[in-house]
Amino acid sequence: MHHRLSKSKIISGIQCQKRLWLEIHRPDLLKFDQSIQARMDTGHKVGEIACKFLAPGGIYIGLEDGIAHVLETTRRYLGSSDLPIYEATFAFDQVLVRSDIVIPSGSGLKVIEVKSSTQVKEYHIWDCAIQFRVLQGTGHTVQEIQVAVIDSSFVYPGEGNYHGLIRTEDVTKAVLEMQPQVESWVDQCLNTVQGSMPSIEVGDHCSSPFDCPFLDFCMPSDWPEYPLKSLPGISIQLRDKLKQEGFEDIRDIPQGRLSSLYHERVRRVTVSGKAELLPQAAKILDFLAYPRYFLDFETAQFAIPIWEGTRPYEQLPFQWSCHVQDAPDQLRHLEFLDLSGQPPMLRFSESLLAACGESGPIIVYGSFERTVIRGLIQRYPDLATSLQSLSERIVDLHPIMRQNYYHPKMCGSWSLKAVQPCLVPDLSYSTLGEVQEGSLAQEAYAEAISPDTMQERKEELRKGLLAYCEMDTLAMVRIVEVVSEGVGS
Numbered sequence: 001m002h003h004r005l006s007k008s009k010i011i012s013g014i015q016c017q018k019r020l021w022l023e024i025h026r027p028d029l030l031k032f033d034q035s036i037q038a039r040m041d042t043g044h045k046v047g048e049i050a051c052k053f054l055a056p057g058g059i060y061i062g063l064e065d066g067i068a069h070v071l072e073t074t075r076r077y078l079g080s081s082d083l084p085i086y087e088a089t090f091a092f093d094q095v096l097v098r099s100d101i102v103i104p105s106g107s108g109l110k111v112i113e114v115k116s117s118t119q120v121k122e123y124h125i126w127d128c129a130i131q132f133r134v135l136q137g138t139g140h141t142v143q144e145i146q147v148a149v150i151d152s153s154f155v156y157p158g159e160g161n162y163h164g165l166i167r168t169e170d171v172t173k174a175v176l177e178m179q180p181q182v183e184s185w186v187d188q189c190l191n192t193v194q195g196s197m198p199s200i201e202v203g204d205h206c207s208s209p210f211d212c213p214f215l216d217f218c219m220p221s222d223w224p225e226y227p228l229k230s231l232p233g234i235s236i237q238l239r240d241k242l243k244q245e246g247f248e249d250i251r252d253i254p255q256g257r258l259s260s261l262y263h264e265r266v267r268r269v270t271v272s273g274k275a276e277l278l279p280q281a282a283k284i285l286d287f288l289a290y291p292r293y294f295l296d297f298e299t300a301q302f303a304i305p306i307w308e309g310t311r312p313y314e315q316l317p318f319q320w321s322c323h324v325q326d327a328p329d330q331l332r333h334l335e336f337l338d339l340s341g342q343p344p345m346l347r348f349s350e351s352l353l354a355a356c357g358e359s360g361p362i363i364v365y366g367s368f369e370r371t372v373i374r375g376l377i378q379r380y381p382d383l384a385t386s387l388q389s390l391s392e393r394i395v396d397l398h399p400i401m402r403q404n405y406y407h408p409k410m411c412g413s414w415s416l417k418a419v420q421p422c423l424v425p426d427l428s429y430s431t432l433g434e435v436q437e438g439s440l441a442q443e444a445y446a447e448a449i450s451p452d453t454m455q456e457r458k459e460e461l462r463k464g465l466l467a468y469c470e471m472d473t474l475a476m477v478r479i480v481e482v483v484s485e486g487v488g489s
């Protein structure tokens with residue numbers, strides 16, 4: 001059987017040969033989720049900006065007419081023009097590569113591989129090394145090969161001016177040093193695709209650098225119910241050691257084997273099968289005065305900033321939900337959501353300050369809200385004093401729960417989404433619409449502010465976002481109630 005590999009397949013093969021085999025022989029098993037799509041969309045947008053600002057006026061080679069046509073078109077342009085080429089395509093020794101930007105010059109080619117991250121990663125250099133081999137193999141001289149990434153210190157001056165958003169790093173030296181390995185990667189990958197499915201177990205390679213889309217297929221049916229990785233923060237060394245000692249499930253580990261108190265608590269509770277709620281939690285929470293403000297934020301992050309004065313991937317708040325408990329049996333809900341598409345941060349800050357009054361604990365889950373407020377303090381010096389007072393009223397539920405509560409079903413996580421179903425099982429995020437977690441809220445927001453989104457759809461997204469954020473703060477209210485009553489066990 002004859003196979004041609006693309007550079008992306010070789011890279012996935014370097015990480016897991018089984019994944020490479022599945023991509024070629026069983027693409028029907030691939031689970032293509034929204035996060036993969038969102039990453040691809042971001043990649044395309046960053047690619048467009050990179051072409052425009054690093055190598056303007058080039059020629060784009062689309063795939064519409066098939067591989068043979070793009071290979072021929074690339075060859076023709078390189079032979080007759082010195083304009084930059086976007087998505088130039090080359091094939092050599094059964095490997096196909098599409099290079100983001102190729103700039104011809106008298107003495108050779110400059111190749112730029114564009115990535116939407118803010119740092120050059122090792123697998124970016126693998127990517128360049130494979131391209132280098134193929135381009136050299138097709139008779140081209142590659143003078144320089146660069147990785148283009150996003151400069152996280154860039155501040156968008158507005159009016160479509162993205163000069164400085166992309167920075168490049170010359171990786172030619174690392175790519176040259178890697179060449180002897182590339183040939184063996186290709187051989188190994190070709191052997192893999194020509195053979196039967198490699199037998200590779202699920203492990204760390206399934207989630208790094210990205211989640212593998214074949215995980216559902218690979219997950220064995222006898223996977224331990226409480227795997228060792230659910231011991232919070234367990235090191236790879238300790239995990240491997242425990243495995244060598246024959247322990248696969250947390251419940252197999254004998255008392256006295258784990259030195260960390262957290263690990264021992266997780267082990268003890270998991271073995272018992274019953275939740276543990278220490279009385280200290282109720283004491284801390286009972287001490288909180290009224291009115292109590294239960295607060296949650298949603299933020300957007302854009303690889304390419306869309307609002308003047310903002311940075312790439314900056315957390316920009318567009319929504320808050322606040323349940324205010326004026327007295328034990330008096331609960332009201334306040335909220336803010338800006339889907340105008342204009343920068344929401346100032347209105348967000350002003351409305352938040354108005355809602356949270358002058359006194360009373362502001363209860364959050366995790367450090368996120370405090371971090372976002374810190375960003376707003378820097379952005380709006382006029383509001384700094386008031387925002388700082390808000391920040392000082394924050395009480396973080398997360399460490400209180402981490403110290404005092406564990407349920408076997410939390411599987412080593414004290415996130416709100418792990419704790420809430422154990423303590424307040426009658427509340428369920430699954431009853432919400434399409435927005436059921438933070439990353440989906442970001443995607444819903446981006447869709448809602450897009451000029452292409454119809455009004456009806458926008459309303460649907462608005463409802464989904466409001467319901468989701470309200471659920472987060474209601475979950476905190478209910479958790480505090482349940483813990484205060486000491487019924488969490």
Ligand code: SF4
Pocket residue numbers: 015016017018019020022200201202203205206207212213214215216218
């Ligand atoms: S889930 Fe893991 S073992 Fe299975 S193909 Fe992906 S990376 Fe390989």
